[in-house]
Amino acid sequence: MNAYTLEAVEKHREHLRVGPLNVEFPSGCVTAIVGVNGSGKSTMLSMMIGLAHPNQGNIYFGQQRVDADHDYEWKQRIGYLPEQPNSEDDYKTPDQLATVYAYWYKNWDWQVYQSMMAKYEIPPKTRLNKMSKGMRRKCELIMILSYRPDVLLLDEPSSGLDPVSWRYVMEDLQKFMDDGDRTIIIATHIIDEVRRLADYIMFLHRGQLVQFVEKDELFDAWKEYWFNISEAAQLKGAPGVKDTLQDGVGVRLIVNDIPQFEDYLQRHNIQPIRVQTVPLDEIMLQSIKGVK
Numbered sequence: 525m526n527a528y529t530l531e532a533v534e535k536h537r538e539h540l541r542v543g544p545l546n547v548e549f550p551s552g553c554v555t556a557i558v559g560v561n562g563s564g565k566s567t568m569l570s571m572m573i574g575l576a577h578p579n580q581g582n583i584y585f586g587q588q589r590v591d592a593d594h595d596y597e598w599k600q601r602i603g604y605l606p607e608q609p610n611s612e613d614d615y616k617t618p619d620q621l622a623t624v625y626a627y628w629y630k631n632w633d634w635q636v637y638q639s640m641m642a643k644y645e646i647p648p649k650t651r652l653n654k655m656s657k658g659m660r661r662k663c664e665l666i667m668i669l670s671y672r673p674d675v676l677l678l679d680e681p682s683s684g685l686d687p688v689s690w691r692y693v694m695e696d697l698q699k700f701m702d703d704g705d706r707t708i709i710i711a712t713h714i715i716d717e718v719r720r721l722a723d724y725i726m727f728l729h730r731g732q733l734v735q736f737v738e739k740d741e742l743f744d745a746w747k748e749y750w751f752n753i754s755e756a757a758q759l760k761g762a763p764g765v766k767d768t769l770q771d772g773v774g775v776r777l778i779v780n781d782i783p784q785f786e787d788y789l790q791r792h793n794i795q796p797i798r799v800q801t802v803p804l805d806e807i808m809l810q811s812i813k814g815v816k
């Protein structure tokens with residue numbers, strides 16, 4: 525079962541055409557959307573909550589088609605955290621905003637609200653526009669978690685958070701996933717966030733889907749090999765190599781066709797000094813090279 529399905533979805537922005545995107549977001553999983561600034565992550569999330577409208581294609585939340593109709597029942601099940609705070613809430617205090625949410629969201633849980641407000645030490649009677657950026661971010665997150673949605677659409681949720689709060693948020697998101705058949709789709713630049721939370725990684729670049737892959741599969745598919753400099757000549761032309769770095773002492777190769785490359789090493793009787801995992805930011809960099 526998919527939490528979301530995007531069928532040939534396109535959004536035409538002035539400087540960017542997002543899509544066509546054909547994507548299935550599995551339910552019960554965390555999918556991290558990664559990509560450089562302006563690659564279309566926020567645009568995609570805002571289409572998924574029905575705020576931005578695609579020029580082409582269809583979006584389904586489960587079986588429900590996401591469109592401009594007035595049936596907002598399905599939105600009760602989604603916690604959407606936009607990248608920018610909603611300026612309409614500037615003059616409200618958390619308690620006032622919570623009263624509005626409690627009115628609209630039938631699963632609103634005052635106990636969740638109060639315990640999270642205490643945990644994150646948010647002053648309940650301070651206006652949102654008088655709060656620090658991080659404090660306001662935490663408050664927004666508390667609001668959407670307090671109506672107990674099934675799906676979270678998070679657009680850079682930890683922007684502005686201090687390291688301690690960040691760890692609390694990671695814990696709370698992990699806890700959210702433990703409580704049943706829940707789904708998180710999260711746009712993030714924080715590699716640690718991807719490493720801790722994600723089951724799947726979606727790479728977007730210039731509005732195009734580069735890859736949608738299971739996290740473990742992705743890490744297994746890339747390896748960094750180190751060799752003695754004396755082996756440099758023999759390694760020229762080895763298959764599956766994405767990048768080479770050579771200094772006076774050694775050669776480092778980033779490889780993403782491990783079986784072919786290892787076969788080549790065996791045939792040429794070359795032994796690496798060290799083999800290690802490729803960091804996600806390096807994988808990202810290598811994956812977007814050459815994408816037009």
Ligand SMILES: Nc1ncnc2c1ncn2[C@@H]1O[C@H](COP(=O)(O)OP(=O)(O)OP(=O)(O)O)[C@@H](O)[C@H]1O
Binds near residue numbers: 539560563566567607
């Ligand atoms: N409301 C809007 N109206 C018109 N163009 C927009 C709007 N929002 C974003 N864009 C444009 O759409 C493109 C994609 O932006 P988007 O915010 O979706 O990227 P992003 O991947 O979320 O970037 P970032 O990592 O910086 O948050 C950019 O060229 C941006 O200028």
